Amino acid sequence: NAGVTQTPKFQVLKTGQSMTLQCAQDMNHEYMSWYRQDPGMGLRLIHYSVGAGITDQGEVPNGYNVSRSTTEDFPLRLLSAAPSQTSVYFCATRTGEQPQHFGDGTRLSIL
Amino acid sequence: AQRVTQPEKLLSVFKGAPVELKCNYSYSGSPELFWYVQYSRQRLQLLLRHISRESIKGFTADLNKGETSFHLKKPFAQEEDSAMYYCALSGQTDKLIFGTGTRLQVFP
Numbered sequence: 001n002a003g004v005t006q007t008p009k010f011q012v013l014k015t016g017q018s019m020t021l022q023c024a025q026d027m028n029h030e031y032m033s034w035y036r037q038d039p040g041m042g043l044r045l046i047h048y049s050v051g052a053g054i055t056d057q058g059e060v061p062n063g064y065n066v067s068r069s070t071t072e073d074f075p076l077r078l079l080s081a082a083p084s085q086t087s088v089y090f091c092a093t094r095t096g097e098q099p100q101h102f103g104d105g106t107r108l109s110i111l
Numbered sequence: 112a113q114r115v116t117q118p119e120k121l122l123s124v125f126k127g128a129p130v131e132l133k134c135n136y137s138y139s140g141s142p143e144l145f146w147y148v149q150y151s152r153q154r155l156q157l158l159l160r161h162i163s164r165e166s167i168k169g170f171t172a173d174l175n176k177g178e179t180s181f182h183l184k185k186p187f188a189q190e191e192d193s194a195m196y197y198c199a200l201s202g203q204t205d206k207l208i209f210g211t212g213t214r215l216q217v218f219p
Contacts (some may be wrong), residue, residue, distance in 0.1 A: 026150065033207070041196060048200040058206065090128075090155065092207070099145060100207055104153040 006091050006103035013081045013110045021076040021106050023091030029101070031059070031094040032074040034066065036087040039104070045088065049074055064090065081110045112120050113138050117210035124188050125218050132183040132213045134172075134198030142200045144174055144181040145207070149195040158196070159183070167193070188217045 007022045013091040023032065033048035035058075045058030063085060065077040078085060087109050092100040114137040124130055146158040158167055161174040161181060172183045181198060200212040206216060 007119040027122075035209075043207055045208070048206065066203060092155075098159045099160055104154045 004087075004091055004093055004101050004103035008106060009104065010107045011109070013078075013108070015081060015083060015110060017027075017081050017110075018079050019078070019081065019088055021078075021091075023074045023076070023103060023110070024072055024089075025074075025093045026072065027093060027095065027101070029093035029095040031100075032068065032070065033077060033092050033100070034064070034076045034084075035073070035090045035092065036060065036089060038087050043058050046076065046089075083110050086100075086110045113142075113200055113202055113206075113208045115198050115208055115210035117164065117196075117198055117213050119213045120211070121167050121214045123216040123218065125137070127187050130183075130185045130194050130215065130217075131190070131202055132189045132198075132215065134181045134210060135178050136181065136198075138179075138200060138202055140202060142202050144172075145199040146172055146181075146183050147197045147199060147209075148172070149197065151194070155197065176198065188215075190217050190219055193217045 004094050005024045027084050028102045031110045034046040035043040037043050042059045047066040051056045086109050088105050090105045091103040115136045147155045148158045149155045154170040159172050170185045195212050197212045200208045
């Protein structure tokens with residue numbers, strides 16, 4: 001099993017560009033979430049999903065969209081990138097009472 | 112409101128010294144507490160969860176509901192323990208709330 005796979009690993013964007021960060025899991029976990037990690041601020045929840053077709057906002061949702069059309073995939077979309085969105089993004093999954101599994105992260109720089 | 116506080120941004124010790132990484136939480140119900148570790152440029156890995164009450168890599172953590180704390184301890188630090196440590200809380204909403212993290216540096 002690959003676990004949680006995030007692509008790309010690195011990306012540089014210009015302000016105003018759009019892109020999608022991919023997260024795929026092969027563990028059939030119902031719960032998936034996106035976090036951003038910034039120095040001195042820890043990990044902050046952006047959006048999460050408790051199952052296919054269901055998404056909800058986390059702590060810092062502005063500027064990001066998500067969808068969950070399948071159990072396996074939970075893409076994170078930046079519609080118009082801003083320098084404040086420069087960060088490391090982590091996808092995580094969970095099932096039942098088990099703790100969350102994290103992906104390797106996507107390092108995103110916006111110029 | 113749910114909140115996790117890690118008061119130390121950086122903790123530096125010498126190899127063999129005891130380590131205590133502090134974590135305090137705010138939650139009105141019965142939370143589940145976790146410690147995650149992130150080695151340099153790697154993914155977060157679960158280190159401990161309070162309900163399992165086990166020792167991983169020599170680390171232990173006890174939930175103190177009276178003091179609302181979940182401090183991480185290790186009696187003898189090793190160089191390979193150098194990493195970023197995050198305390199996290201999960202309540203009824205299933206969301207995982209993280210503290211701001213403590214960087215542990217263990218010098219030889």
